[in-house]
Amino acid sequence: MKFIIHILLISLTMVGFAQNQDLFEKANAFYNAGKYAEAIDNYQAILESGYHSADLYFNLGNANYKLNNIAPSIYFYEKALLLNPNDQDIKDNMAFAKNMTIDVIDVIPEAGLAKIIKNIANAMSFDSWAVCTVVLVFVFVILFLFYYFSYSTFRKRFTFIASITALMLVCITLALAFHKYNLEKLDNPAIIFVQESRVKNTPNPNGEEAFRLHEGTKVQVVDSYNNWQKIKLTDGKTGWVMSEDVKLLKDF
Structure with missing residues (x-):
């Protein structure tokens, strides 16, 4: 059957x-x-x-x-x-x-250590970082076993340093894997899908208008409340729009 x-x-x-x-x-x-x-x-x-x-x-x-x-x-x-x-x-x-869009939004560039860490994390996917971590854990175990069962002073010293190095790399790749996971989780892009969207300071139709956006503009959805979505622009501005004004990109 x-x-x-x-x-x-x-x-x-x-x-x-x-x-x-x-x-x-x-x-x-x-x-x-x-x-x-x-x-x-x-x-x-x-x-x-x-x-x-x-x-x-x-x-x-x-x-x-x-x-x-x-x-x-x-x-x-x-x-x-x-x-x-x-x-x-x-x-x-x-x-x-x-080029057909109306809105021109500045991009606040990232700087310093946060930018470096983000660029490194984005070099590979979460799954790739996880695989690297598992491989390095395996390498650490093998090196530690060689260290434990070695009788030669040189071999003990070499395998001890190598195993500690592998362990440090495990911690680094694990941290990068979690950082990549958090970056992907926080990344929630959407496109303004109405000709003009009135962005409010609060999730309320009677709330004060903060600014307006037009069709085709890409935003980040950072929160939601009832039928409202809180959005963030690349210049740092935030506000609330009606849910029907935007269409999420990661909905497949």
Whole structure:
């Protein structure tokens, strides 16, 4: 019985893949024919089936850009970049899309030790740092065993220093792994999805207006309350916007 269910699941997966492939090719044909709205409908149908990829988001960004849909084009380019952060075509096209935005927001540069630690932590993913930590723990155990069972003074001294070095590296990589985890946890980007959003000082429709943002602007969501999202800009400004004004990038 389990075997039959397994076969059925594989068959359904293959059918779903074939259908998505047909939709993708159909959407590309619409795009090449200049029928961008139809292309978007077919790309969206693939997303609704539960499948997503950098190429799919990239094509959605291109189709929306052709229709001057500022927020959706930037949103889908950003999603594509999350899945394929080193793709230069995505970066180039997103730069063109961002030229259509209204808001010009300064970036406060990081400096000092915090910047150095952040850059080192971002050099690898959390999983990669975790693997390094495990490998170094294994190396430490092996070196310590060599130290413990060695009779030569030179070997004892060498393996002792090497094992202590490995242990120190374990602590460093473990700290960097947790720092990377916290950075990823705090990173919650979103795109303003309305033509104009009135940012409030408090999560209240009658609250004082702090400033306004326009479609396509990227923000960081740092908190939420009821149907409000607290956002932070790269220049340090914070405020509250209605939840429907923004669309989170990490929701897949």
